[in-house]
Amino acid sequence: MKxxxxxxxxxxxxxLTSGSPIEDAVLPKRVVVPLQQHAGTPCAPLVKKGDEVRExxxxxxxxxxxxAPVHAPITGRVKDVAPHIHxxxxxxxxxxxxxxxxxxxxxxxxxSAPDAERLxxxxxxxxxxxxGIVGLGGAAFPTAVKLSPPKDRKIDTVILNGCExxxxxxxxxxxxxxxxxxxxxxxKIIMRxxxxxxxxxxxxxxxxxxxxxxSRAIAKDPRIGVILLETKYPQGAExxxxxxxxxxxxxxxxxxxxxxxxxxNVATAVKIFEAVRYKKPLIDRVVTVSGNGVKTPKNLRVRIxxxxxxxxxxxxxxxxxxxxxxxxxxxxxxxxxxxxxxPVVKGTSGITVVAGASVKPIKYEPCIRCSNCVEVCPxxxxxxxxADMGKMGMMDGFKSWSALACIECGCCSFxxxxxxxxxEWIRVGKIRLRNSEKTGSM
Amino acid sequence: MADTVEDVxxxxxxxxxxxxxxxxxPHVLTTENIPRIMYSVVAALIPAIGVSVYLFGLRALLLxxxxxxxxxxxEYAVQxxxxxxxxxWDGSAAITGILLALTLPPGFPFFGAFLGSVFAIxxxxxIFGGLGYNIFNPALLGRAFLQATYPVLITTWVEPFAxxxxxxxxxxxxxxxxxxxEGRLSPHMALFFGNVAGSLGETxxxxxxxxxxxxxxxxxxxWKLPLGYLGAVAAFGGIFYLINPARYPDPLFHVLSGGxxxxxxxxxTDMVTSPTTPSGQWIFAVAAGVIxxxxxxxxxxxEGVMYSILLMNAxxxxxxxxxxxxxxxxxxx
Numbered sequence: 001m002k003x004x005x006x007x008x009x010x011x012x013x014x015x016l017t018s019g020s021p022i023e024d025a026v027l028p029k030r031v032v033v034p035l036q037q038h039a040g041t042p043c044a045p046l047v048k049k050g051d052e053v054r055e056x057x058x059x060x061x062x063x064x065x066x067x068a069p070v071h072a073p074i075t076g077r078v079k080d081v082a083p084h085i086h087x088x089x090x091x092x093x094x095x096x097x098x099x100x101x102x103x104x105x106x107x108x109x110x111x112s113a114p115d116a117e118r119l120x121x122x123x124x125x126x127x128x129x130x131x132g133i134v135g136l137g138g139a140a141f142p143t144a145v146k147l148s149p150p151k152d153r154k155i156d157t158v159i160l161n162g163c164e165x166x167x168x169x170x171x172x173x174x175x176x177x178x179x180x181x182x183x184x185x186x187x188k189i190i191m192r193x194x195x196x197x198x199x200x201x202x203x204x205x206x207x208x209x210x211x212x213x214x215s216r217a218i219a220k221d222p223r224i225g226v227i228l229l230e231t232k233y234p235q236g237a238e239x240x241x242x243x244x245x246x247x248x249x250x251x252x253x254x255x256x257x258x259x260x261x262x263x264x265n266v267a268t269a270v271k272i273f274e275a276v277r278y279k280k281p282l283i284d285r286v287v288t289v290s291g292n293g294v295k296t297p298k299n300l301r302v303r304i305x306x307x308x309x310x311x312x313x314x315x316x317x318x319x320x321x322x323x324x325x326x327x328x329x330x331x332x333x334x335x336x337x338x339x340x341x342x343p344v345v346k347g348t349s350g351i352t353v354v355a356g357a358s359v360k361p362i363k364y365e366p367c368i369r370c371s372n373c374v375e376v377c378p379x380x381x382x383x384x385x386x387a388d389m390g391k392m393g394m395m396d397g398f399k400s401w402s403a404l405a406c407i408e409c410g411c412c413s414f415x416x417x418x419x420x421x422x423x424e425w426i427r428v429g430k431i432r433l434r435n436s437e438k439t440g441s442m
Numbered sequence: 443m444a445d446t447v448e449d450v451x452x453x454x455x456x457x458x459x460x461x462x463x464x465x466x467x468p469h470v471l472t473t474e475n476i477p478r479i480m481y482s483v484v485a486a487l488i489p490a491i492g493v494s495v496y497l498f499g500l501r502a503l504l505l506x507x508x509x510x511x512x513x514x515x516x517e518y519a520v521q522x523x524x525x526x527x528x529x530x531w532d533g534s535a536a537i538t539g540i541l542l543a544l545t546l547p548p549g550f551p552f553f554g555a556f557l558g559s560v561f562a563i564x565x566x567x568x569i570f571g572g573l574g575y576n577i578f579n580p581a582l583l584g585r586a587f588l589q590a591t592y593p594v595l596i597t598t599w600v601e602p603f604a605x606x607x608x609x610x611x612x613x614x615x616x617x618x619x620x621x622x623x624e625g626r627l628s629p630h631m632a633l634f635f636g637n638v639a640g641s642l643g644e645t646x647x648x649x650x651x652x653x654x655x656x657x658x659x660x661x662x663x664x665w666k667l668p669l670g671y672l673g674a675v676a677a678f679g680g681i682f683y684l685i686n687p688a689r690y691p692d693p694l695f696h697v698l699s700g701g702x703x704x705x706x707x708x709x710x711t712d713m714v715t716s717p718t719t720p721s722g723q724w725i726f727a728v729a730a731g732v733i734x735x736x737x738x739x740x741x742x743x744x745e746g747v748m749y750s751i752l753l754m755n756a757x758x759x760x761x762x763x764x765x766x767x768x769x770x771x772x773x774x775x
Contacts, residue, residue: 325464336464365529371713
């Protein structure tokens with residue numbers, strides 16, 4: 001079975017939602033749309049308080065290349081344009097829209113939309129950018145930028161990431177089962193945009209059912225294949241995926257396009273298809289709501305801007321008593337939330353509630369040099385060592401032991417028998433390094 | 443609009459208390475922890491303890507009990523004195539006590555054993571900062587201390603099933619001493635099952651192997667370490683056997699006799715004092731195995747396991763530095 005070196009096998013708990021078809025969430029009466037939901041330049045608002053907006057209307061954009069516009073997820077009136085808490089932590093300028101909870105646009109195949117096969121690469125990128133599409137796997141990098149490789153880089157392969165290696169999350173899994181044609185069509189559009197001759201969809205072998213649905217959708221296109229990969233975390237990390245599928249190593253500090261590859265999430269491909277064929281901007285996404293702290297785990301298609309509390313309420317609310325962590329994303333790389341007012345954003349692949357005995361202890365013990373972290377680090381680092389350097393501010397060593405190569409997947413912290421928060425300390429080190437390089441002092 | 447989790451819970455009819463925790467990712471962890479690892483090692487030592495009691499009687503058990511008491515007691519005392527959290531019950535001190543006892547002759551004085559275990563904990567472990575910070579294997583450093591302080595008693599052995607109590611003990615030679623000083627080889631089967639003179643835990647290779655394989659099964663020891671050590675002992679010892687079978691013992695004798703098995707499965711594999719890198723682990727284990735054979739064949743002592751491991755313990759920080767794994771995507775260094 002194809003895979004990468006090292007990594008871990010956490011308990012996946014996917015069975016909670018892997019068999020649950022995607023449901024449309026109740027149309028929210030109020031949405032909070034942050035003007036930055038992507039990596040890059042924040043958008044400036046295009047609407048002001050009191051404006052009427054229509055579902056799908058662009059409400060924020062930026063002049064910068066590395067950015068993605070945002071659109072009104074519902075029809076209604078702009079209540080305010082004000083800073084609002086964002087799942088990434090900070091307060092971000094957001095457009096707050098209130099609607100009647102009923103008016104809906106119908107998005108379907110638009111007869112006036114040109115056939116994707118007749119669009120030029122440049123036109124495809126323009127559609128993708130205008131639709132505000134970003135990577136839906138979590139990093140939320142503007143897709144139009146990703147699909148604009150420099151002229152001197154030949155892209156031969158597009159990989160769609162269907163690994164979904166985070167425990168609990170099944171949104172991509174359901175998308176591949178329920179909308180395989182859109183995934184495959186989206187892949188073909190991406191291949192056209194970057195001039196790639198081959199495309200493949202990498203999935204872990206715990207999702208063989210979507211291998212069948214995808215293979216049927218691919219039909220007999222010889223350029224495209226489904227690649228089964230070992231179920232192992234973090235198989236969905238870009239570099240690990242490229243290694244597993246193509247046996248290519250992305251050099252340190254380089255990008256996938258430097259080895260001729262572009263990786264996109266399967267859900268992103270669906271959005272690209274919808275942007276081209278339905279002229280539909282990115283205003284909703286599938287979110288897995290799961291965890292042992294959720295009463296009725298579900299896969300929900302949620303409008304961007306819907307509050308976490310609203311989404312959780314539609315899943316029966318929180319179940320367990322006692323301690324809990326409410327995460328934007330999965331348990332390995334998700335961000336803990338303390339305020340359930342936060343909106344679902346483009347990068348919210350799941351809402352996971354870890355509760356009760358599953359909540360990790362805060363206490364940690366001394367490192368016993370068991371080397372578990374070294375044995376699982378997919379990047380080949382020595383986590384216990386760089387974590388200590390990061391914690392203690394030993395920036396020379398931190399850099400020379402390649403701490404900047406850390407992808408923060410969390411394997412090291414996961415396996416540590418002393419419960420040491422290794423990734424946290426590595427993050428602290430990275431911030432220290434950034435600050436010291438800014439000020440020019442150590 | 444819901445301001446906190448309260449509103450959600452009100453809506454869903456859940457309880458009153460919130461208890462929202464906010465932490466840095468990852469938010470789920472393995473269920474492994476240090477006490478579980480340590481007590482698994484203790485459990486893995488039970489077969490060896492059982493055989494030592496079977497061969498040498500109740501005195502063996504008492505000797506082990508004395509060492510555990512000395513080790514755990516002094517760990518507790520030091521942690522109290524230093525004002526540190528008391529973790530004397532995490533199993534690591536108990537392991538040191540048991541391992542030290544298993545390296546001692548059955549007739550070794552109780553007071554000396556107690557002293558050795560206190561030395562192992564206080565000097566070899568706590569002075570360095572406690573669990574995780576010690577450079578040398580505490581049990582082995584404790585034994586080295588006893589070798590210096592009780593040079594005669596620590597090499598006074600008794601035959602199995604003979605009384606180890608006091609004056610009427612009949613002193614006997616270990617298989618390695620017989621080999622070295624008299625050129626006589628003990629039969630392999632006796633070595634494997636343990637029916638030979640020796641320290642409590644170096645007699646039965648079978649009992650130690652059972653414990654070691656259990657730890658391997660639990661994933662608590664890295665297979666490179668025992669394999670590298672025993673492999674090097676057999677291969678390097680084997681070279682001399684091939685050169686002169688009349689003078690040098692065969693590889694299997696090297697592996698089964700003395701402390702090679704105990705060292706390979708329970709001391710070379712000590713997490714704290716072995717390297718953390720894959721190639722460092724190979725170098726560490728193989729070099730220690732070679733040193734053990736050199737001492738056995740050419741040194742002044744019949745047995746070299748203890749010093750082989752202690753010497754390589756000292757090199758571990760350097761090995762970790764020199765054998766950094768290749769970073770993914772890094773050009774060859």
